[in-house]
Amino acid sequence: SAVISQKPSRDICQRGTSLTIQCQVDSQVTMMFWYRQQPGQSLTLIATANQGSEATYESGFVIDKFPISRPNLTFSTLTVSNMSPEDSSIYLCSVGPLGTDTDTQYFGPGTRLTVL
Amino acid sequence: AQSVAQPEDQVNVAEGNPLTVKCTYSVSGNPYLFWYVQYPNRGLQFLLKYITGDNLVKGSYGFEAEFNKSQTSFHLKKPSALVSDSALYFCAVRVASGGSYIPTFGRGTSLIVHP
Numbered sequence: 001s002a003v004i005s006q007k008p009s010r011d012i013c014q015r016g017t018s019l020t021i022q023c024q025v026d027s028q029v030t031m032m033f034w035y036r037q038q039p040g041q042s043l044t045l046i047a048t049a050n051q052g053s054e055a056t057y058e059s060g061f062v063i064d065k066f067p068i069s070r071p072n073l074t075f076s077t078l079t080v081s082n083m084s085p086e087d088s089s090i091y092l093c094s095v096g097p098l099g100t101d102t103d104t105q106y107f108g109p110g111t112r113l114t115v116l
Numbered sequence: 117a118q119s120v121a122q123p124e125d126q127v128n129v130a131e132g133n134p135l136t137v138k139c140t141y142s143v144s145g146n147p148y149l150f151w152y153v154q155y156p157n158r159g160l161q162f163l164l165k166y167i168t169g170d171n172l173v174k175g176s177y178g179f180e181a182e183f184n185k186s187q188t189s190f191h192l193k194k195p196s197a198l199v200s201d202s203a204l205y206f207c208a209v210r211v212a213s214g215g216s217y218i219p220t221f222g223r224g225t226s227l228i229v230h231p
Contacts, residue, residue, distance in 0.1 A: 006159075031217065042206065042223040043160075092159055096217070103148055103167055105219065107160040 002027045002098050004108035006091075012114045013083055020079045021111045023093030028073035030097055033105070034066070037090040046091075049076040083115045118143040120209050122222035129197045130230050137192040137225045139207035146212035149190040150219060151181055154204040163205075166190060167212070177201070197229045 003026040013019050023032065032049040047055040047068055055068035070076040080087050093108040119142045129135045141147055148167055152160040164175025166183040174180045181192045192205060204226050208219035 004159075033218065043221045045218060048218075094160075104150065104162055104165060105217075106162060107152070110159040112157065 002029070002095065002106065004093060004095060004106060006093055006108040006111050008111060009109065010112040010114075012116060014116055015084050017083055018079055018081045019083065019113060020077050021091055021093075023076045023078070023108055025074045025095050027098070029095040030073075031095065032070060032076045033094045034068060034076070034078045035092040035094060035107075037092060037110070039088070043092065046078070049078075080113065083113075085115045088113055088115045118147075118209050118211060118220045120207050120220055120222035122205075122207055122225045124225050125223075126226045126228065128228050128230065131199050132196050135194050135197040135201070135227065135229070137205050137207075137227060139190045139192065139222060140188050141190060141207070141209040142188065143209055143211050145214065147190075148210050148212050148219070149181075149183060150208040151175065151179070151190075151192050152206045152208065152221075153177075154206065154224075156203070160206065163192070197227075199229045199231055202227055202229045 005024045007022045034046040035043045037043050045058050046061045047057040049055050049068050049070040051070045067079045090110045090112050092110045094105045096105040121140045150165045151163040153163050154160050163179050164173050166173045171183045179194050181190050183190050204224045206224050207222040210219040
C-alpha cells in the first residue's frame with residue numbers, strides 16, 4: 001500500500017474564513033477522492049479529484065464551496081470556503097487503485113476541522 | 117443502487133471473548149465488500165475485503181469476515197477481542213463490475229472491548 005499524508009492534521013478556524021487541505025501520496029494513483037465525516041456520521045463523498053480537469057462533485061456539493069485542485073497524479077487539495085460551524089468535520093482524502101490492488105480505496109489520516 | 121446496513125450502533129464485548137460486528141448489503145450484481153477500522157482521531161484503515169473465491173476472508177489484526185450470499189451478509193469476526201480493538205468499524209460495498217469504483221459505506225459500528 002502507499003503512504004498517504006494530509007496537512008494540516010487538525011485546525012480551528014473562524015467562520016467566514018477558508019482552509020485548504022493538502023493530500024500527498026508517495027506513488028502515482030489514478031483516482032483521488034475527498035470525503036467528509038461529520039460528527040457521529042458515516043463518510044460522505046464530496047468529489048472525485050480529476051487530474052488535469054475539473055473535479056466531479058456529488059449531489060449537494062458545489063465547486064464554489066469546495067474547490068479542488070489536482071495538478072498531478074500524487075497531489076490534491078480541497079478548500080473549504082466561507083466556513084460555518086456546520087463545516088466542522090473530519091475531511092478524508094482517499095486514493096485507488098494502487099499498483100496491483102485494483103479494488104480497494106485507501107485513506108489518509110484525515111483533517112479534523114473545527115469552525116467557531 | 118447499492119446500500120449497506122450496520123444494524124448496531126455499538127457492540128460491547130469483554131476482552132478475550134469472541135466479537136461479531138454485523139453488516140448486510142444490497143447491490144445489483146456481484147458485490148465487492150470491505151471492512152475498515154477508524155481508531156480515535158485517525159483516518160480509515162483497510163482491514164479486509166471479499167472479491168471472489170473463499171467465503172471466509174482473513175485480514176489484519178486477526179480479524180476475519182464471512183461472505184454469505186444467501187443472507188447478503190458480511191459480518192466481521194474475531195475469536196478473541198483485545199481492548200485495543202476498541203474503535204469504529206465501517207462496512208462498505210460496491211458492485212463488482214460495470215458500476216462505480218466508489219463504495220457505499222455503512223454508518224459505522226462502535227466496538228467497545230471491556231478489560
